[in-house]
Amino acid sequence: MLKRSEVKVEETWDLTPLFETEQLFEEAIEIVLTKASEIESQFKGKLVAAQDVVNVITAYQNLYELLVPIGTYASLSLSEDQTNDEAQMRSAKVGQNYSKISAQLSFITSELLLLDESVLSEAKGLAPQFEGYIDKLIKKKPYQLHPEAEKALAAFGTTFDAPYQLYNTTKLVDIKFDNFEVNGESYPLSYNSFEGDWELESDTEIRRTAFNAFSNKLRDYQHTTAKTYDTHLKIEKTDADLRGYDSIFDALLFDQEVDRELYNRQIDLITTELAPHMRRYAKLLQKEHGLEQMTFADLKISLDPTYEPKISIEESRQYMNDGLSILGEDYQNMLDRSFDERWIDFAQNEGKSTGAFCSSPYGKHPYILISWTSRMNEVFVLAHELGHAGHFYLTHKEQNIFNSRPSLYFIEAPSTMNEMLMANHLLSNSNDARFKRWVISTIIARTYYHNFVTHLLEAAYQRKVYEIIDNGGSVNASILNKLKREVLEDFWGDTVEITDGAELTWMRQPHYYMGLYPYTYSAGLTIATQVSQRILTEGEPAVQDWLKVLKAGGIKSPVELAKMAGVDITTDQPLKDTIAYIGSLIDQLEILSEEIAVENA
Secondary structure, three states, X not given: OOOHHHXXXXXXXXXXXXXXXXXXXXXXXXXXXXXXXXXXXXXXXXXXXXXXXXXXHHHHHHHHHHXXXXXXXXXXXXXXXXXXXXXXXXXXXXXXXXXXXXXXXHHXXXXXXXXXXXXXXXXXXXXHHHHHHHHHHHHOHHHOOOHHHHHHHHHOHHHHOHHHHHHHHHHXXXXXXXXXXXXXXXXXXXXXXXXXXXXHOOOHHHHHHHHHHHHHHHHHXXXXXXXXXXXXXXXXXXXXXHHOOOOHHHXXXXXXXXXXXXXXXXXXXXXXXXXXXXXXXHXXXXXXXXXXXXXXXXXXXXXXXXXXXXXXXXHHHHHHHHHHHHHOHHHXXXXXXXXXXXXXXXXXXXXOOOOOEEEOOOOOOOEEEOOOOOEOOHHHHHXXXXXXXXXXXXXXHHOOOOOOOOOOOOOOHHHHHHHHHHHHHHXXXXXXXHHHHHHHXXXXXXXXXXXXXXXXXXXXXXXXHHHHHHOOOOXXXXXXXXXXXXXXXXXXXXXXXXXXXHHHHHHHOHHHHOOOOOHHHHHXXXXXXXXXHHHHHHOHXXXXXXXXXXXHOOOXXXXXXXXXXXXXXXXXXXXXXXXXXXHHHHHHHHHHHHHHHHHHO
8 A cells, every 4th residue: 555645636626725834734724713712702701683693703713714624634634644744733733722612702692592583583694694503593592501611611722633543543553454365365455445456356255364364453453442422422411411302312413404204214214115126136146156155255256247337537527517517517517626736635555544525615615525446436426526515516506614515314315326327328329238237237336335325224223223322321332243243144144144243343433423413314315316307307407406415405305305305205105206216227237147147158
């Protein structure tokens, strides 16, 4: 694995639009510290009239817009190489200063909520752009603590974030994987190489040996990682209790603007109704690969490994332009800029964060992290992250910083939507049976497996963990391993052998440190599936509805946003329809596989 200094510059992102020099970054920190003190001095204890409300929110908005690029720069420079001492210290410094500013300005929320609601209503009339901010503030009133308590909690912000930082340090800095050996040949192993290559390797012996080597190394760190996670859970539970929420679930779902019914339905329906379809897919994989036994280590392999096209970064650009052009000229311009202006970090290097993500700082362009392996399925990964980028590219132009971010429940709809649009494009441009089978199998193996199986089973496991914590319990490695294995065995039944090491997959997912996040992938993909089918049948009117949704940002709830796109997520039907659609795709794979087998006989 190359060091960061050894990778090609053109395969890295360009962070200079955030700050051209380190000196400008340092000066920006001093500026926000000064402005925070000025806001505290000017407004603390002086919020009385509606105009005071407008003035303090305006001042906070201006400060918030200055804080965003500072946090983004520190975060991205660390995620590109977690082993970089300078980046570690920069991130720590920003976290400490953010906590200081949060404590200083905690009075804003506290004092606004002490005002009579008529004053807040008058303020909304004076500044309609702040209506959403004020309304969300009012909803939080039952869970607001004494001003001094809020100030103290805000001051501990960076300390409360420590479990996530510890998790990343353990995962990306301390864990060093040894090479593994198959038939006398040595192969390199890392987090990124396992999840980007070896997990998808068509050679069964190499793939399973890599899985065992990877799992054995994870096992060495399971107790430290479990204690880190338990600490994070206790912080969330304590906060929920202090604020008077009925449960930790209610606390974590509050900002998502959805209730327990939507949350539980997503997990329960998929766990029971999708499992039979995915077991059929697992059996098809087993048959096509001639495996005596299907194991957990085999679930990510391609249905047809001899037909796995390789693709360059430049070729991926053409696929993005062709597959997503249906979203219009402005969107197309965003796609071109993402390549021309180096918004995307493609490089593979030591210490780089795993997986892929998109960061979309308000007032700046989005940034995407991905570790490019040249596998064709990365077209879907890149389309996914550009879905996030396109979403915030549009909404940032339409909404202020308070209104730009939608509920977490909706956040994965635009990203998974792009995967569906890419699939629709590829299928509509070929009648070749092998290519069609490759596209459909990639939709299953990448889009639906990743979002409806991997993340959904994480959500099912996560719910069990939170139930223990909510009842006053604790978790350790043994408990977490047991819960994860139970969830996997319940979903896969006797179709897939849950081999030793499968239970350790809870150690691989950073989403557990982000509240009730994993289930939202399937929620977003449910919406995306239904809207993409609308676009196939209705064309431009459905596209325009979707673009309006993307521009709406957070001014509406997830239920309202879905309704704007023509989907009613308050019922079971969209989810049932999506599961049925997945089943129909697997039907097509079985038929195409039989046709290809006959042709090759």
